[in-house]
Amino acid sequence: MSLPYFESVSPGSGTVPPRSWYATSSAASLSLNGSWRFRLSPTAEAEDDSFARPGYDASGWGEITVPGHWVLQGDGAHGSPAYTNVNYPFPVDPPRVPTENPTGDHLRVFDLPDTWPADGESVIRFEGVESCAKVWLNGTELGDFKGSRLPHEFSVGGLLQEHDNVLAVRVHQWSSGSYLEDQDQWWLPGIFREVSLLHRPDGAAADFRVHASYDHRDGLGTLRVETTTPAARVSVPELGLDLASGEPATVPVQPWTAETPRLYDGEIRTAAGETIPFRAGFRTVALEDGLIKVNGTPVLFRGVNRHEFHPEHGRAVGLDTMRRDLLLMKRHNVNAVRTSHYPPHPAFLDLCDELGLWVIDECDLETHGFVFDDWRRNPVDDERWTPALLDRARRMVERDKNHPSVLLWSLGNECGTGAGLTAMARWIRDRDPSRLVHYEGDPSCADTDVYSRMYPPHDEVETIGRYEDEGPAKRRQLPFILCEYGHAMGNGPGGLADYQRLFEAHDRLQGGFVWEWIDHGLNHPGYGFGYGGDFGEELHDGNFVCDGLLFPDRTPSPGLVEYKKVIEPVRIHGDGNGDSSADTVRVTNGHDFTDLTHLAFTWSYEVDGESVATGPLTVPPLAPGQSAEVKLPAPPADARGSEAAWTVRAELAEDTAWAPAGHLVAWGQLTAAPRAVTAAATGAAPVRDRDTITLGPAVFDARTGALRSLGPIQVPADGEPRLDVWRAPTDNDDGAPWQPDARYGLLWREAGLHRVRHRRDQVALDDGALVVRSRVAPAASQLGLATEYRWTADDSGRLTLSVTVTPEGDWRIPLPRLGIRFGIPSTYGETATWFGGGPGEAYPDTRAAARLGRWQSPVDALQTPYVRPQENGARADVRWAELTGPDGGGLRITGEPEFWFTARRWTTEQLDAAGHGTDLVPGDTVWVNLDHAQHGIGSQSCGPGPLPQYRLEAAPATFSFTFSALGRIGH
Numbered sequence: 001m002s003l004p005y006f007e008s009v010s011p012g013s014g015t016v017p018p019r020s021w022y023a024t025s026s027a028a029s030l031s032l033n034g035s036w037r038f039r040l041s042p043t044a045e046a047e048d049d050s051f052a053r054p055g056y057d058a059s060g061w062g063e064i065t066v067p068g069h070w071v072l073q074g075d076g077a078h079g080s081p082a083y084t085n086v087n088y089p090f091p092v093d094p095p096r097v098p099t100e101n102p103t104g105d106h107l108r109v110f111d112l113p114d115t116w117p118a119d120g121e122s123v124i125r126f127e128g129v130e131s132c133a134k135v136w137l138n139g140t141e142l143g144d145f146k147g148s149r150l151p152h153e154f155s156v157g158g159l160l161q162e163h164d165n166v167l168a169v170r171v172h173q174w175s176s177g178s179y180l181e182d183q184d185q186w187w188l189p190g191i192f193r194e195v196s197l198l199h200r201p202d203g204a205a206a207d208f209r210v211h212a213s214y215d216h217r218d219g220l221g222t223l224r225v226e227t228t229t230p231a232a233r234v235s236v237p238e239l240g241l242d243l244a245s246g247e248p249a250t251v252p253v254q255p256w257t258a259e260t261p262r263l264y265d266g267e268i269r270t271a272a273g274e275t276i277p278f279r280a281g282f283r284t285v286a287l288e289d290g291l292i293k294v295n296g297t298p299v300l301f302r303g304v305n306r307h308e309f310h311p312e313h314g315r316a317v318g319l320d321t322m323r324r325d326l327l328l329m330k331r332h333n334v335n336a337v338r339t340s341h342y343p344p345h346p347a348f349l350d351l352c353d354e355l356g357l358w359v360i361d362e363c364d365l366e367t368h369g370f371v372f373d374d375w376r377r378n379p380v381d382d383e384r385w386t387p388a389l390l391d392r393a394r395r396m397v398e399r400d401k402n403h404p405s406v407l408l409w410s411l412g413n414e415c416g417t418g419a420g421l422t423a424m425a426r427w428i429r430d431r432d433p434s435r436l437v438h439y440e441g442d443p444s445c446a447d448t449d450v451y452s453r454m455y456p457p458h459d460e461v462e463t464i465g466r467y468e469d470e471g472p473a474k475r476r477q478l479p480f481i482l483c484e485y486g487h488a489m490g491n492g493p494g495g496l497a498d499y500q501r502l503f504e505a506h507d508r509l510q511g512g513f514v515w516e517w518i519d520h521g522l523n524h525p526g527y528g529f530g531y532g533g534d535f536g537e538e539l540h541d542g543n544f545v546c547d548g549l550l551f552p553d554r555t556p557s558p559g560l561v562e563y564k565k566v567i568e569p570v571r572i573h574g575d576g577n578g579d580s581s582a583d584t585v586r587v588t589n590g591h592d593f594t595d596l597t598h599l600a601f602t603w604s605y606e607v608d609g610e611s612v613a614t615g616p617l618t619v620p621p622l623a624p625g626q627s628a629e630v631k632l633p634a635p636p637a638d639a640r641g642s643e644a645a646w647t648v649r650a651e652l653a654e655d656t657a658w659a660p661a662g663h664l665v666a667w668g669q670l671t672a673a674p675r676a677v678t679a680a681a682t683g684a685a686p687v688r689d690r691d692t693i694t695l696g697p698a699v700f701d702a703r704t705g706a707l708r709s710l711g712p713i714q715v716p717a718d719g720e721p722r723l724d725v726w727r728a729p730t731d732n733d734d735g736a737p738w739q740p741d742a743r744y745g746l747l748w749r750e751a752g753l754h755r756v757r758h759r760r761d762q763v764a765l766d767d768g769a770l771v772v773r774s775r776v777a778p779a780a781s782q783l784g785l786a787t788e789y790r791w792t793a794d795d796s797g798r799l800t801l802s803v804t805v806t807p808e809g810d811w812r813i814p815l816p817r818l819g820i821r822f823g824i825p826s827t828y829g830e831t832a833t834w835f836g837g838g839p840g841e842a843y844p845d846t847r848a849a850a851r852l853g854r855w856q857s858p859v860d861a862l863q864t865p866y867v868r869p870q871e872n873g874a875r876a877d878v879r880w881a882e883l884t885g886p887d888g889g890g891l892r893i894t895g896e897p898e899f900w901f902t903a904r905r906w907t908t909e910q911l912d913a914a915g916h917g918t919d920l921v922p923g924d925t926v927w928v929n930l931d932h933a934q935h936g937i938g939s940q941s942c943g944p945g946p947l948p949q950y951r952l953e954a955a956p957a958t959f960s961f962t963f964s965a966l967g968r969i970g971h
Ligand code: IPT
Pocket: 085, 183, 184, 341, 413, 414, 454, 455, 484, 515, 544, 547, 942
């Protein structure tokens, strides 16, 4: 049976050879973006191709915007987006696809501009169409193609007419190409990148190749520009160069690096008079001494995996969005991008050249779904598919070859192994020996220059860092990167700082790429942001598609703020021994190439979280890798207060292309004077009458021992302070089935920690205290927590609760949290002010970015809007916190020791039950959790769970809080 073009394994027919992309040229061009006529059919062959003929009446058709995905236009009238991770959303029978194959016919009628030259050739260029297209111009079939995130061009010169050119494009959602495009993302058909008509004065599609290498030993750069039109001249005025095509020149230059993205503007002039601007960045990448070196220096990747995503437009991502992504990356100290898992829009790489990012450019290739059949019939292991694979490799390399930012070519993602991959690697090496090759999925590393892994635990990474790993001899010599780690799904990822310490300790570990940059939550009419299953898919992978460092609207999540701190390129440490007269701070330059002269350092002396004095700090310029011990000034003489800290900041000294002067790059804090112990409130005598016990400012229920009021604050009926160990499991708590670590989110629920009961054992007055003893335990289990609440007060309005917890039974699971929770009327809880870690959320293994200070936030803004609601919003190391209402009335809480502070306008149970943010509706009570401890976050939604030191073991504990009412009764 011969298969139709969309099912044939062939990459297509009729296109011209691939070539590099460039943003502009002097040759005429015409954008064909905009509104096109559009007709959607349920199958590939529902309609004949008469629509492609001139004169066809498409006035009854709808319209669609190109670039765009049809499923994201038309308010559901054009089908829906669908999300699967590894599964193919159709029966796996390569290369066949279902009969139900949504097919979009696109029509565009255009006139040539008057200025369009009569001579020469022209091409129609498609930058990206998912997943297969057949193209006609003026009724003539041009050909067909697959390879969604790759460009395709057709020669059309002879077919063009001045007016009413009819460009017809038939796009099939499913094709043999779909088997090669099983990336973990939404399935989004359509012409999602630009379409243009480009005049070719020389009669051919002009290509050129910029070779710009740098020799760090002599500071010389060598430029050689090859062009397909031999008579071309190449000039770089700034370097005084005017060369023939192919002629090399060696001159002193400033090298290109991600830290110093120095580009030289050049121009190619062809014999036919076309001028094409280009930018040369001089750099040399090599594998040397078992390390990836750029310009002779090993580099450390502080990277992210970036999918192209926009909550409204899907993968039709505009230039503004690309730039915004890169500015956000640079401002968060990110220095590298893996273009997971396909070549990005070509303009993105121009921006990487310009702003300075190292890039792993990955081919549009993933066949992950074959894993479920032990990789049987895997296209990369079947020579019939090799032409399609080579076509993809070639389209990527030819398109992107002139970008200095691209250091490595990646063959693809999650394809298993096979001869097709080897063929790709061979072709790439032959065509471009100036770069390295990456592929993660082949443990032998036969075809790669770097040992790359995803999600290994810390201890394994350390073993590799020490060259103590086992495996093929070749692999044991290679540099190591984590092409994916730190799974940023929901709350997290945890453990980033622990990875970074390893990267910085072992040369072989050249960093990694957090998975991933942005949550792919699509705008949804009912849910705000929708995820898998929200668009009626019969097969889907839920919110696994929301695992980014940015929320879908590109607001940074706490994970990105944490990552920025973890990867800061300057380390500022002090032992903060409290002897502030002798404080020094150790500054280390963690850049690979630049010294510190682009940074301005300041110190600030903070008493009880408030800055009382600041000044500039002189730090020597320090070459990369160097450290200096810098003396801090004498602390201000008049500084009063119990606790003091130094904060040292490194900020941009001048404006850069990616952030203004004053932008914070790195910081460190050290103790100048430690915190004093907060004494419990004592001295007030409890007074019992018939129903109540009064103790200082507080009134309790005499029978139950429950707190009823504190000064003017009435505690809601179900809101008395009591022990709480439950948190709404995070995606990382729930874990992934393929991870070996215990999945505590599931085990906690199985153990009943979400439904513990409080058995009251005793309410007693004892030595000036109200003592309540209880046992907190779930049904069907012998596990329990014997809990003693000891209330004391003084006569000035302070009330102390001291909690002692003793685990009973055989606890084999950690606790989610350990602390108390209570409710107060929301009229007292509009604003939170605290002295402790901030300004953002933190957990035991996501707390690097929490800076000690005095912070304020509306209570509503304390919550982090994870697309799937889950535990969030804790603030670390809180000494005291105040919750206040509009008139200043409220509650003050002081902890001994410091505590984790959380406040939200719904209960943990409501948070746990919610599927989307829209399920959470503020009530009349503000629910407050004061935690002595929290379990770590980890990365187990795809990778390892929290490290042992971040586990919250069930163990005896004592902690206390002192409360006072604010406002009318004062404090
Ligand atoms: C890994 C994939 O490479 C990536 O595309 C994404 O799916 C990520 O996981 C999880 O979000 S594959 C995984 C099964 C290790």
